[in-house]
Amino acid sequence: MVADAPRTEQSAKRVRVVFAGVVVADTTRPLLVWENPYYPTYYLPREDVRDDVLVPSGRTRASHLGDGKLSTVHAGGRDAVDAAVEYPGGTLGGYVRLDWPAMDHWFEEDEEVYTHARDPHTRIDILPSSRHVRIDIDGEPVAESDSPWLLFETGLPVRYYLPKPHVRLDRLARTDTVTHCPYKGAAEYWSVGDHTDIAWSYRNPLAESQRIAGLICFADERVDVRVDGLLQQRPQTPWS
Numbered sequence: 387m388v389a390d391a392p393r394t395e396q397s398a399k400r401v402r403v404v405f406a407g408v409v410v411a412d413t414t415r416p417l418l419v420w421e422n423p424y425y426p427t428y429y430l431p432r433e434d435v436r437d438d439v440l441v442p443s444g445r446t447r448a449s450h451l452g453d454g455k456l457s458t459v460h461a462g463g464r465d466a467v468d469a470a471v472e473y474p475g476g477t478l479g480g481y482v483r484l485d486w487p488a489m490d491h492w493f494e495e496d497e498e499v500y501t502h503a504r505d506p507h508t509r510i511d512i513l514p515s516s517r518h519v520r521i522d523i524d525g526e527p528v529a530e531s532d533s534p535w536l537l538f539e540t541g542l543p544v545r546y547y548l549p550k551p552h553v554r555l556d557r558l559a560r561t562d563t564v565t566h567c568p569y570k571g572a573a574e575y576w577s578v579g580d581h582t583d584i585a586w587s588y589r590n591p592l593a594e595s596q597r598i599a600g601l602i603c604f605a606d607e608r609v610d611v612r613v614d615g616l617l618q619q620r621p622q623t624p625w626s
Contacts, residue, residue: 392451393420394477401428403484404491406462411435417481425502429481440470447471500566508540510569512597519546522610523578529553535597543621547601558585570595584608
């Protein structure tokens with residue numbers, strides 16, 4: 387199939403990938419590739435991936451990037467089946483893409499990164515505000531604050547983070563869900579009634595997002611948000 391030319395950008399970060407206790411890739415020349423419009427992934431120069439850990443499977447995977455040749459990553463007595471893909475020729479020729487969740491650890495320089503590569507064009511601003519924010523679910527208030535923190539993240543709607551004393555904690559039921567953000571860290575979740583995982587908080591966020599530590603945010607896509615008395619339109623996002 388004919389491949390579409392993806393958006394790419396050379397990075398100068400040192401990127402290391404660990405699988406089964408083995409550093410299977412170590413490069414200072416990673417290529418950022420936007421396979422989708424929301425965030426990039428790393429493609430690593432073939433010579434910076436350990437040759438002895440890649441076992442060609444003889445299978446291919448068709449995508450909008452072309453027909454990729456698959457390999458199993460074998461190290462430390464474990465296999466990550468078809469977790470490596472290479473697209474011969476074109477922009478991605480000479481690079482290997484390792485499946486992010488199939489690997490155990492990813493490092494940018496000496497800091498571990500979760501979920502996906504950081505986008506160098508994404509910025510997060512977390513600002514204190516005196517706007518009055520009220521959150522309603524099914525017509526009932528669950529949070530109200532005159533001292534929210536507003537998180538502005540490139541390409542996403544504003545998020546309202548509220549102090550726990552300003553949230554009806556008796557309405558929230560903790561769930562087992564944990565997600566990771568490469569900019570904010572690990573999030574824990576709560577449900578309200580039948581609305582599963584509708585609120586989240588970062589107990590120990592990454593350094594750049596320390597201002598939201600312990601605050602609670604509700605999914606604007608699924609609740610009614612009033613700011614200074616005005617009902618906000620529910621945003622349309624991948625999580626709507």
